[in-house]
Amino acid sequence: MTTTRTTTTASTALPGGTWTLGDLTVTRFGYGAMQLAGPGVTGPPADRDGALAVLREAVRLGITHVDTADAYGPHVTNELIREALHPYPDGLHIVTKVGARRDADGGWPPAREPDDLRRAVHDNLETLGVDTLDLVNLRLGDATGPRPGSLATAYETLVELQRQGLIRHLGLSNATPEQIAEAETIAPFVCVQNLYNLAHRQDDALIDRLAARGVAYVPYFPLGGFTPLQSATLSQVAERHGVRPTAVALAWLLHRSPNILLIPGTSSAAHLRENVAGAGLALREEDLAALDTIGGTRRTPQTP
Numbered sequence: 001m002t003t004t005r006t007t008t009t010a011s012t013a014l015p016g017g018t019w020t021l022g023d024l025t026v027t028r029f030g031y032g033a034m035q036l037a038g039p040g041v042t043g044p045p046a047d048r049d050g051a052l053a054v055l056r057e058a059v060r061l062g063i064t065h066v067d068t069a070d071a072y073g074p075h076v077t078n079e080l081i082r083e084a085l086h087p088y089p090d091g092l093h094i095v096t097k098v099g100a101r102r103d104a105d106g107g108w109p110p111a112r113e114p115d116d117l118r119r120a121v122h123d124n125l126e127t128l129g130v131d132t133l134d135l136v137n138l139r140l141g142d143a144t145g146p147r148p149g150s151l152a153t154a155y156e157t158l159v160e161l162q163r164q165g166l167i168r169h170l171g172l173s174n175a176t177p178e179q180i181a182e183a184e185t186i187a188p189f190v191c192v193q194n195l196y197n198l199a200h201r202q203d204d205a206l207i208d209r210l211a212a213r214g215v216a217y218v219p220y221f222p223l224g225g226f227t228p229l230q231s232a233t234l235s236q237v238a239e240r241h242g243v244r245p246t247a248v249a250l251a252w253l254l255h256r257s258p259n260i261l262l263i264p265g266t267s268s269a270a271h272l273r274e275n276v277a278g279a280g281l282a283l284r285e286e287d288l289a290a291l292d293t294i295g296g297t298r299r300t301p302q303t304p
């Protein structure tokens with residue numbers, strides 16, 4: 001393993017420019033590493049060298065935001081990130097999450113007791129090879145989505161670990177508006193990572209509220225996740241521009257609100273390059289009007 005630190009390339013060249021998470025500047029176009037693990041996000045990838053190459057390509061393209069979790073694999077994705085990129089280039093920020101573990105069937109049961117969270121933070125520190133985690137999301141709910149219930153004990157545990165210097169910034173994931181409001185009474189967070197894309201716009205009002213407060217919204221499954229986005233309207237808009245539907249889906253998210261950060265996943269360096277190029281697509285008013293019909297509801301107005 002080399003010990004030479006590199007710097008990331010010009011980030012402003014990426015579509016969307018940059019956003020500041022607390023004191024960390026990241027490119028709005030990030031990379032979601034979950035798809036690098038094996039099938040079902042379990043075990044190693046079939047093409048290990050290809051997975052390492054995707055991570056290096058992300059950095060080469062100037063991406064400075066990588067999203068992961070030690071539960072991916074488990075351990076697999078974090079270890080790939082470490083192998084591909086450690087010592088991490090200056091300016092690269094790795095965002096992880098805790099709050100779920102893996103069971104023998106590949107399920108994602110909650111693991112949010114204080115001891116679970118402490119162990120998960122230490123596991124992430126070890127597998128990523130760092131002394132401090134840049135940003136840790138408390139992942140709430142379950143595989144079906146957000147679930148109601150107080151986050152106080154779990155969130156306070158992460159705040160304690162933050163005070164110990166093990167975590168730089170906190171975030172929430174898979175959270176309800178009530179849980180987000182509860183967290184605000186406990187300690188600051190810099191992002192919310194929930195399911196959102198062209199077809200799932202349940203968080204429209206939340207995105208606007210967070211934008212007004214300077215908090216980032218990071219949609220997971222921006223391309224539909226395990227069920228790729230499919231819509232005749234999306235295809236028509238893509239055809240009008242001569243691009244793939246994935247480009248339109250990503251460009252729409254960047255356009256939707258300035259606090260939206262992208263973490264599309266891919267196990268393919270070619271798809272990664274295609275997505276970076278596609279997210280810069282300039283959508284016209286007629287495109288936006290058509291795309292607004294896909295989710296079944298019109299979005300709320302953006303905050304100025």
Ligand SMILES: NC(=O)c1ccc[n+]([C@@H]2O[C@H](COP(=O)([O-])OP(=O)(O)OC[C@H]3O[C@@H](n4cnc5c(N)ncnc54)[C@H](OP(=O)(O)O)[C@@H]3O)[C@@H](O)[C@H]2O)c1
Nearest residue numbers: 032033034067173220221222223224225264265266267271
């Ligand atoms: N907080 C949470 O609870 C939570 C839950 C799920 C995910 N996440 C995070 O969100 C990130 C994104 O989610 P995701 O990766 O599951 O879903 P996604 O970004 O919506 O979609 C990824 C899928 O799209 C395909 N894809 C990407 N670019 C493509 C292209 N140009 N052409 C064709 N297919 C393309 C990928 O296949 P190829 O590999 O073939 O490109 C992959 O199957 C994850 O990496 C993870 O970090 C968080």
